[in-house]
Amino acid sequence: MNAPDYEGIDPIAAFDDFKQKRENYMSVYETADERDGSHIKIINNQTFIVHNTRGYLPQKVRAAVNETSTTFVLY
DSSP states (O other): OOSGGGTTSOHHHHHHHHHHHHHHHHHHOOOOOGGGOSEEEEETTTEEEEESOOSHHHHHHHHHHHHHOSEEEEO
16 A cells, blocks of 8 residues: 555554555445436546547547547547
């Protein structure tokens, strides 16, 4: 764990804390869909689904995702 949050903390305790944070996020996470407007959905760091992106910055993000992803789906 190289995050600044865990600097100087026992690696096992840091990992346990990270797992707890992840579980907390997953309990309130809501999946984005087409009704939620523009978004980029990332699935297992392998599949990127880009929906309705417009504008300068979103297009730059889309281009970067397109270059790095193994599967790229554009809606």
